[in-house]
Amino acid sequence: MRQVRLIAVNFVREQRWPILVLMLWVGVLSIMGVVVDVRRSGEDVLLIFKQVAAYGVAFAVFFGASAIHNERKTRRILSVLSKGVGREQYVAGLLCGITFAVSLYALAVAMTGTWILEPAGFPVRHLWFLMLCLLIASILAAAVAVLFSTFLNPLFATLSAILVLGMPAAAAAELDAKWADLIPVYALLELLMKASFSQKWTARWDLVLLGFFESGLCWVAASWVFSRRDIAVAID
Amino acid sequence: MVPALEFDEVTKQYNRWYRPQRVTALDGLTLTVEPGEIFGFLGPNGAGKTTAIHLAMGFMRPTAGRGLMLGKPFGDRKTRRRIGFLAENVALYYRPAEELVRFYGALNDVPGPCLKLRVRKVLEALGLVEYARRNAGKFSRGLLQRVGLAQALINDPELVVLDEPTSALDPVARVTVRELLTNMRNLGKTVFVSSHLLSEVELISDRVAVLNRGRLVRVGKTSELLASDEKLEITVRGIRPDVFPGGQALNGVVKFRIGSQQQRAALEQVWQLGGEVLSVNPVRRSLEQVFLELTAPAPAGAERISHR
Numbered sequence: 001m002r003q004v005r006l007i008a009v010n011f012v013r014e015q016r017w018p019i020l021v022l023m024l025w026v027g028v029l030s031i032m033g034v035v036v037d038v039r040r041s042g043e044d045v046l047l048i049f050k051q052v053a054a055y056g057v058a059f060a061v062f063f064g065a066s067a068i069h070n071e072r073k074t075r076r077i078l079s080v081l082s083k084g085v086g087r088e089q090y091v092a093g094l095l096c097g098i099t100f101a102v103s104l105y106a107l108a109v110a111m112t113g114t115w116i117l118e119p120a121g122f123p124v125r126h127l128w129f130l131m132l133c134l135l136i137a138s139i140l141a142a143a144v145a146v147l148f149s150t151f152l153n154p155l156f157a158t159l160s161a162i163l164v165l166g167m168p169a170a171a172a173a174e175l176d177a178k179w180a181d182l183i184p185v186y187a188l189l190e191l192l193m194k195a196s197f198s199q200k201w202t203a204r205w206d207l208v209l210l211g212f213f214e215s216g217l218c219w220v221a222a223s224w225v226f227s228r229r230d231i232a233v234a235i236d
Numbered sequence: 237m238v239p240a241l242e243f244d245e246v247t248k249q250y251n252r253w254y255r256p257q258r259v260t261a262l263d264g265l266t267l268t269v270e271p272g273e274i275f276g277f278l279g280p281n282g283a284g285k286t287t288a289i290h291l292a293m294g295f296m297r298p299t300a301g302r303g304l305m306l307g308k309p310f311g312d313r314k315t316r317r318r319i320g321f322l323a324e325n326v327a328l329y330y331r332p333a334e335e336l337v338r339f340y341g342a343l344n345d346v347p348g349p350c351l352k353l354r355v356r357k358v359l360e361a362l363g364l365v366e367y368a369r370r371n372a373g374k375f376s377r378g379l380l381q382r383v384g385l386a387q388a389l390i391n392d393p394e395l396v397v398l399d400e401p402t403s404a405l406d407p408v409a410r411v412t413v414r415e416l417l418t419n420m421r422n423l424g425k426t427v428f429v430s431s432h433l434l435s436e437v438e439l440i441s442d443r444v445a446v447l448n449r450g451r452l453v454r455v456g457k458t459s460e461l462l463a464s465d466e467k468l469e470i471t472v473r474g475i476r477p478d479v480f481p482g483g484q485a486l487n488g489v490v491k492f493r494i495g496s497q498q499q500r501a502a503l504e505q506v507w508q509l510g511g512e513v514l515s516v517n518p519v520r521r522s523l524e525q526v527f528l529e530l531t532a533p534a535p536a537g538a539e540r541i542s543h544r
């Protein structure tokens with residue numbers, strides 16, 4: 001556990017600038033809260049809020065697809081993995097680091113959202129549930145990206161992750177809406193994107209649990225692949 | 237006792253699916269490093285030293301063969317806790333040296349209270365105390381290498397694997413590291429060190445292995461490798477220097493060199509002439525000479541890059 005924690009903290013520390021950039025979006029949101037009269041243009045504000053929130057997933061994919069690559073390219077991974085650190089611990093550390101970063105984001109967005117949208121009559125519990133969906137979607141997206149990044153370079157890992165995460169959406173559109181739940185990043189984001197003031201909402205805990213469970217599966221798979229990879233060879 | 241390191245017919249090929257060529261970096265390496273020795277791992281550029289070290293650390297998997305580190309297969313996580321490693325071009329995070337060393341110690345599960353003490357100790361041992369609070373990202377190459385050594389020693393390892401540990405160090409630091417390594421050996425620990433600084437290896441290592449083009453060309457005790465069995469230096473008194481070709485006189489003592497087969501005849505000749513034999517010594521070669529002989533360019537056709 002200590003190793004996982006150290007690697008996670010180290011990741012956050014090394015990625016502090018991208019994380020800060022991510023947090024700037026929350027700043028943009030709060031400026032909007034000051035400038036715009038939410039009571040009159042509630043749905044417009046909600047739309048922007050949802051879009052900003054969804055950036056968290058994009059960042060998670062970006063972090064996930066590039067984390068291992070960066071460490072290998074700088075060769076810093078060698079001193080870390082020369083210690084008593086297992087490859088599965090290493091992957092877990094990266095995922096925890098990413099989780100921490102997106103949790104921070106989701107929390108900040110949730111607090112800003114509460115402050116801006118509650119006066120306009122958006123149910124706070126719904127809002128916080130949506131932020132939980134955002135968080136789980138981000139974790140799962142990151143886990144899928146990390147899985148691909150164990151054997152692909154960041155560009156291809158990102159593309160593959162987008163493809164895999166988008167597939168349930170395509171299947172849902174073409175075949176049956178149930179397919180969307182298969183890898184529920186899209187389904188969770190859909191909950192967020194479709195939220196409105198007038199909507200009667202229900203908490204889809206099944207999707208949250210499934211997303212969490214699948215993230216764990218991705219971690220297992222990523223660890224398995226990564227422990228079979230040569231990490232000291234030149235990377236392309 | 238369990239060997240510190242054991243390579244058993246280890247081969248490593250680098251290949252990429254989109255390239256027709258494969259490079260055999262290591263070709264059937266079999267080597268045993270005993271506990272408690274300083275083992276010098278030599279070879280020209282591209283010989284495969286770093287490859288062998290990375291395989292031992294579990295960073296890569298051999299194409300063929302297997303190996304043990306402290307009795308456990310290469311790459312065993314628990315075993316790595318008991319060893320120290322310094323990479324060839326050490327790359328560390330940009331943060332204060334002390335913090336860095338503490339980070340690596342914690343990664344290696346050095347318990348909290350002990351860690352503080354160890355950090356101070358290794359920083360002192362490597363002359364880094366005045367740099368402890370400075371950002372390693374701004375360090376010179378030599379200072380960085382010292383931090384690298386500090387992190388390798390933080391867990392008081394049983395075995396240290398060092399890939400060219402002194403390549404960037406100044407003369408004073410080199411002496412310090414040399415003393416550090418001999419001290420470790422005196423405490424019964426094992427040092428496996430790859431280096432191009434032959435005079436240094438000659439000074440400290442008990443045994444050396446020479447690698448060339450991925451193959452082991454020589455392994456043995458340093459003293460035996462340096463002693464040439466072909467030539468002897470004989471020191472005598474009481475004969476004229478021109479009796480033997482190449483004889484040199486100094487303060488009434490005559491020194492000359494002969495092939496080892498002629499030893500008996502030469503000694504008898506000295507006694508016949510009424511001379512007195514003071515010493516007979518094998519001529520010591522430098523490690524550099526041995527190295528150059530062993531790694532002389534191979535004849536054409538020994539190319540290692542093969543096509544599938």
Ligand SMILES: Nc1ncnc2c1ncn2[C@@H]1O[C@H](COP(=O)(O)OP(=O)(O)OP(=O)(O)O)[C@@H](O)[C@H]1O
Pocket residue numbers: 232233234250259260261279280281282283284285286287288324
């Ligand atoms: N990632 C890689 N891909 C392809 N070939 C490689 C790779 N790494 C090393 N090689 C090749 O393997 C051979 C051995 O390299 P290695 O780095 O082990 O040599 P070395 O003995 O450490 O050399 P040096 O003294 O220069 O550090 C070389 O021919 C090198 O070009």
Ligand SMILES: [Mg+2]
Pocket residue numbers: 285286287324399
């Ligand atoms: Mg090397």
